[in-house]
Amino acid sequence: MKIYDWPTGPYPARVRIALAEKNLQSAVQFVTVDLRKGEHKTADFLATKNYSGTLPVLELDDGTLIAECTAITEYLDALDAAQTLTGTTPRDRGVIHMMNKRAELELLDAISVYFHHATPGLGPQVEIYQNEEWGLRQRDKAVRGMRYFDSVLRQQPFVAGEAFSMADITVVGGLIFASLVKLPVPVECEALVAWYARMQQRPSVRHQLAMVPPPREPAA
Structure with a gap:
């Protein structure tokens, strides 16, 4: 492959x-x-x-x-019987896919739009069209997404419930992107920050070249 x-x-x-x-x-x-x-x-x-x-x-x-x-x-x-990332039961698969989609829409993709439209992005040869207003709206959406996932992680250890899944990977991707664009995590999102610290202890996450902690808003 x-x-x-x-x-x-x-x-x-x-x-x-x-x-x-x-x-x-x-x-x-x-x-x-x-x-x-x-x-x-x-x-x-x-x-x-x-x-x-x-x-x-x-x-x-x-x-x-x-x-x-x-x-x-x-x-x-699906290459082996232990479908640990996408779920084995109908319930788990449904919840994981729901939370994964939310992680894309509310966090990762929103930061991507902010990056491509309201920052220099990948430079003028790639960013042929930019709409700064739309990019800034998506930046604010991503911050709301951080607050949403913080509320989820105050109730359970992982994004889709009791086990690490594809949904956790997507939120990790969102926070990697947040660090790259220097988008701070709201100071009150303590559960999200604590979860991310735990994720960085997983060898699969820790060894990523893009892995740097996202910035935090200063405490009032």
Whole structure:
């Protein structure tokens, strides 16, 4: 298997964490695609690897291409009977997918929009169109998302309940992105910060090149 990847990207980090959780690192070859140079937006990449122009992309030995982090994680998790990341019971699968989608919409994707629209992003060669107002709205949405996940983690040890799952990986990706864009975690989000500290003790998370603690708002 090959994974088209950018080693410090928050989205590729999600798949790297899933690979480490499944002990599959040795089964894949990483192929670096330079986001800063816009290699993921070239006509060749769009035509031959991923129509959406995003990373990561998993290429199977038979040439099948699987893009989108959730789909890749589903595939990796299904390679053995212990589907630890996406759930084994109908209930667990439903809850994990719900919380994973919320983590994407309310945190990770919102920070991505902020990055691409209200900061220099990947530079003028890649950021052809920017809408700063929209980016700032999404920044504020991401901060609300941090408060939401803080409230969830005050009630349970992991994002989707009692066990580590794909949803936790997605929130980790969101906080990696928050650190990259220097978006502070609200000072009152103590449960979220404590959870993130625990996540950084997991070898699958700790070894990510992008892993740096997100900034905190100063206490009043």
